[in-house]
Amino acid sequence: SQKIEQNSEALNIQEGKTATLTCNYTNYSPAYLQWYRQDPGRGPVFLLLIRENEKEKRKERLKVTFDTTLKQSLFHITASQPADSATYLCALDRSSGNTGKLIFGQGTTLQVKP
């Protein structure tokens, strides 16, 4: 069956360090993968989309990699700040196409300590 897995344990890091979050999936051949940020009691906020033919994508302090062979995406936040503390979700379109019907991972909570 199709699965998306993120490390359910919280990630605690010191301010200024790089946070690396992992998203693994099985039984999917997604056309793209997305990362979202979710704060407590709020809806997800879109961060980055990476397509199957892209290895890496960057946006300011954020970097996403996508390895379709390993079926894994890594999400990096460099020079992390306490304001980066949140839950980060990866999501895939559940088909190999583009239906917009997203399947979300359970999220990894990041805590950046000053």
Place this chain on the structure above:
Amino acid sequence: GAVVSQHPSWVICKSGTSVKIECRSLDFQATTMFWYRQFPKQSLMLMATSNEGSKATYEQGVEKDKFLINHASLTLSTLTVTSAHPEDSSFYICSAAGRVETQYFGPGTRLLVL
């Protein structure tokens, strides 16, 4: 990014009553809107997909007669939880998409059924 609003942001109701939640795309026309549900410590689960002017399509296990969706215009979709019960208490989040690979999420509506 685009702005999506939800109303109300939270609602408390008695068991057996119906609750309507509105989702509006404020600055773009959404050809498709999605409704998700999120239980505590869990990820977002897609409930249904609605396209303007047509019937919503529901995910497996979601009762269409209990969760009524109306997508009356390109900027408004409503979700009505009919005869709500305590197990319907959850965080309901909508998203709106111009292009389906780019979804903008609302802030969510927290429903508590007593």
